[in-house]
Amino acid sequence: MTTTTAPEKRAEHPTDQPLVRVDKLSRRFDVSPHWITRTLYRQPRRIVRALDDVSFAIQPRRTLGLVGESGCGKSTLARCLAGLMSPSGGVMRYADKPVDLAKRNDPKVRRAVQMVFQDPYASLNPRWSVEESVGDPMLAFGLAKSRAEMREKVGELMVEVGLSPRDAQKYPHQFSGGQRQRIAVARALASRPEFLICDEPTSALDVSVQAAVLNLMRRLQDEYGLTYLFISHNLTVVDHMSDDVGVMYLGRLVELQPTEALFDTPRHPYTQLLIQTVPSLETIGRASAPLKGEVPSPLNPPSGCAFNPRCPFANERCRAERPEATALPGGGMVACHAVEEGRI
Amino acid sequence: MTTPLLDIRNLSVELARVSPLKVLDGINLHLSPGEILGVVGESGAGKSVTGAAVMRLMTKPLRQSGGEIWFDGTRIDTLSEEKMQRLRGKDIAMVFQDPLTALNPVFTVGQQLIQTIRQHLPLDQAAARARAADLLREVGIPSAEERLENYPHEFSGGMRQRVVIALALAGEPRLIIADEPTTALDVSIQAQIIALLVDLARTRGMGVVLITHDMGVIAEACDRVAVLYAGRLAEVGPVRDVLTAPRHPYSRGLIASIPRIGARLKELPQIPGTMPRVDALPPGCAFAPRCPFVMEHCKTHRPDATPRAGGVQVACWLEEGH
Numbered sequence: 001m002t003t004t005t006a007p008e009k010r011a012e013h014p015t016d017q018p019l020v021r022v023d024k025l026s027r028r029f030d031v032s033p034h035w036i037t038r039t040l041y042r043q044p045r046r047i048v049r050a051l052d053d054v055s056f057a058i059q060p061r062r063t064l065g066l067v068g069e070s071g072c073g074k075s076t077l078a079r080c081l082a083g084l085m086s087p088s089g090g091v092m093r094y095a096d097k098p099v100d101l102a103k104r105n106d107p108k109v110r111r112a113v114q115m116v117f118q119d120p121y122a123s124l125n126p127r128w129s130v131e132e133s134v135g136d137p138m139l140a141f142g143l144a145k146s147r148a149e150m151r152e153k154v155g156e157l158m159v160e161v162g163l164s165p166r167d168a169q170k171y172p173h174q175f176s177g178g179q180r181q182r183i184a185v186a187r188a189l190a191s192r193p194e195f196l197i198c199d200e201p202t203s204a205l206d207v208s209v210q211a212a213v214l215n216l217m218r219r220l221q222d223e224y225g226l227t228y229l230f231i232s233h234n235l236t237v238v239d240h241m242s243d244d245v246g247v248m249y250l251g252r253l254v255e256l257q258p259t260e261a262l263f264d265t266p267r268h269p270y271t272q273l274l275i276q277t278v279p280s281l282e283t284i285g286r287a288s289a290p291l292k293g294e295v296p297s298p299l300n301p302p303s304g305c306a307f308n309p310r311c312p313f314a315n316e317r318c319r320a321e322r323p324e325a326t327a328l329p330g331g332g333m334v335a336c337h338a339v340e341e342g343r344i
Numbered sequence: 345m346t347t348p349l350l351d352i353r354n355l356s357v358e359l360a361r362v363s364p365l366k367v368l369d370g371i372n373l374h375l376s377p378g379e380i381l382g383v384v385g386e387s388g389a390g391k392s393v394t395g396a397a398v399m400r401l402m403t404k405p406l407r408q409s410g411g412e413i414w415f416d417g418t419r420i421d422t423l424s425e426e427k428m429q430r431l432r433g434k435d436i437a438m439v440f441q442d443p444l445t446a447l448n449p450v451f452t453v454g455q456q457l458i459q460t461i462r463q464h465l466p467l468d469q470a471a472a473r474a475r476a477a478d479l480l481r482e483v484g485i486p487s488a489e490e491r492l493e494n495y496p497h498e499f500s501g502g503m504r505q506r507v508v509i510a511l512a513l514a515g516e517p518r519l520i521i522a523d524e525p526t527t528a529l530d531v532s533i534q535a536q537i538i539a540l541l542v543d544l545a546r547t548r549g550m551g552v553v554l555i556t557h558d559m560g561v562i563a564e565a566c567d568r569v570a571v572l573y574a575g576r577l578a579e580v581g582p583v584r585d586v587l588t589a590p591r592h593p594y595s596r597g598l599i600a601s602i603p604r605i606g607a608r609l610k611e612l613p614q615i616p617g618t619m620p621r622v623d624a625l626p627p628g629c630a631f632a633p634r635c636p637f638v639m640e641h642c643k644t645h646r647p648d649a650t651p652r653a654g655g656v657q658v659a660c661w662l663e664e665g666h
Contacts, residue, residue: 211615280560
């Protein structure tokens with residue numbers, strides 16, 4: 001927008017090395033019954049591996065899209081990275097420095113990493129005016145010295161996200177879903193972040209509103225030099241927004257490729273089936289061949305490759321041995337025995 | 345022409361206040377047996393109210409203020425509540441968006457199915473039970489007999505929605521109104537549910553009104569589609585015509601704003617502004633303030649849905665030479 005303020009807004013990081021690097025990140029949840037129940041009924045401990053050895057890197061000012069069905073660990077990943085929970089294993093490196101934001105020991109990175117949530121009705125405090133919600137991070141991180149300065153900056157941000165400065169005095173219930181999501185974006189931008197984690201930011205919105213919010217997020221990325229982790233179950237939205245796309249299945253990353261390569265030549269059978277089932281305007285009158293079965297329970301994952309019960313290419317090895325990530329020639333990775341062996 | 349299964353004539357619904365607000369205004373829709381009619385529009389456009397009006401499930405202060413609803417040659421909006429209750433769930437069934445709230449959590453799926461079946465069909469407990477298992481099998485639930493003993497929370501989201509569909513099928517309905525049946529589900533499960541609905545419509549000759557905001561779902565499942573805007577019909581016609589060559593500027597904008605795989609646009613086309621609230625509708629065409637082709641005539645005169653070539657009806661002054 002205003003060219004005078006642009007240099008100040010921009011985050012300076014060397015573009016040749018990743019801003020965010022995630023190494024073998026895991027998160028387990030203990031969902032065992034109470035120990036008395038366990039001893040009385042001889043029940044075993046039950047551990048859900050919500051996130052299992054996930055590794056990827058995001059270059060500055062790029063967008064990594066993540067797709068997958070419910071329960072595949074997308075949101076757990078977002079929460080671990082945003083510091084809303086600690087990972088059980090693995091590290092996140094921010095600008096080449098290992099961080100765990102949930103430990104609250106790194107205020108600089110905490111400021112630089114922000115999150116936009118799915119439900120704009122639940123992510124804003126209904127009793128706080130927009131100014132309080134958006135201005136709070138500014139005061140908390142000392143980005144505004146006084147209330148007057150905060151008020152002014154909130155007004156600027158409101159204009160930036162396409163609302164009016166006067167709207168800052170209103171409360172969340174006075175806005176539509178799309179406007180609320182703009183406020184949520186403004187709130188995330190208030191601490192002048194560099195890395196924005198967007199967990200399903202448009203899935204609660206109508207398509208026409210979705211287009212406006214996606215355009216806004218793209219413009220802000222250019223303007224502020226933001227890096228995005230863009231999580232969605234909607235493949236068309238991820239295709240539109242991302243430079244690279246990762247596909248998750250039952251807590252693991254099964255494929256990661258540059259966006260065009262992933263949609264043009266998907267390698268993992270799950271990715272292939274997922275792309276086929278996307279309802280699109282081009283498939284008029286032809287209900288796509290539905291993908292059989294469902295995502296298995298993470299409590300009781302299949303042995304070997306987690307996708308093997310639904311996979312048309314599964315063989316003995318797939319049922320016994322878990323596939324590891326193999327690098328692809330064009331950059332990216334895929335974790336599939338069939339691809340590795342050249343069967344597909 | 346044969347009698348349509350469902351015929352909505354000039355339906356209006358208002359929010360009863362001191363000055364009543366029109367939530368639905370002059371909607372005309374019809375549906376033949378075995379046909380799937382999609383109803384799309386933004387939140388607040390009147391999609392769900394249309395479904396609720398047909399089922400007469402509207403609660404105060406909403407009420408039908410005009411028009412007629414005909415089901416298989418009988419006018420149903422004037423039926424007594426008692427007769428309507430016999431029709432509802434029997435001949436006309438409904439599938440809701442959230443399968444967890446549509447099912448009673450304290451009864452097993454079998455109990456709920458058997459109760460619904462016996463409500464509508466003269467069967468004894470054992471026969472109703474066999475029928476319940478048949479229904480679960482028909483909607484693609486494996487080991488149906490055992491699953492009858494399960495509670496709703498023991499099913500996954502997709503399976504739960506199948507149970508809701510089985511429940512809707514219990515009275516052997518001729519018309520199903522599905523209000524956002526796949527919105528709460530994952531893409532791969534969504535495809536399964538859509539395939540199931542299409543299959544049921546084709547094999548049973550059942551009419552389906554599919555209310556959704558997802559144009560992709562409309563493209564895959566529906567024969568015809570109606571686009572609603574601010575409680576009015578903007579465009580209705582065969583899916584292929586409406587999706588590939590939309591005539592109404594709103595449908596054009598709506599379809600253009602959907603991201604497509606491989607399109608890689610720098611920016612998505614977006615419709616400026618937002619849909620007007622029902623208490624602030626402009627005097628002429630409701631879309632006029634946002635329309636890129638707006639003319640003086642549009643601001644003062646309200647267009648009605650008029651037939652165009654190819655069985656499409658469009659409510660727009662553009663092609664009418666004003």
